[in-house]
Amino acid sequence: MDDDDPLALVGIYKCPSHLTTTAFAQKVEALMDAILAAPVTQRHILKYELLVSNEDGDGHIQNLGMPSHQGTVIIVAEWASQKALTEVSTDPGLVQILARAKEEFNIHLDSSTFTVDVIRKK
Secondary structure, eight states, X not given: OOTTSOEEEEEXXXXXXXXXXXXHHHHHHHHHHXXXXXXXXXXXXXXXXXXXOOSTTHHXXXXXXXXXXXXXXXXXXXXXXXXXXXXXXTOHHHHXXXXXXXXXXXXXXXXXXXXXXXXXXX
16 A cells, blocks of 8 residues: 555554453543544544444354453544554654553553554445
């Protein structure tokens, strides 16, 4: 993909043991609200979703032989381009916001964050 093509950043964050899934999701949502309020983010974000695991399908999942869910929050943020994401991820204000989140509730422990190419088919 070209540097000017849209791409998405996906973050999969397990709930730390000292928080409930609900409390963790609220903290992540507040974190994302702060990130989304930043002018640099508003200039470059195309789409944002916050997905919070629940136990609604645990019985079905267990019937398939897979373990029940662990408290997990997934963030999917689509950006205008790789250049745009670079500008956002190096913004000093956002770097400070993320550092505080790491200190406050271990946002980065047991997590996986990665970019994906956005391929659209009609």
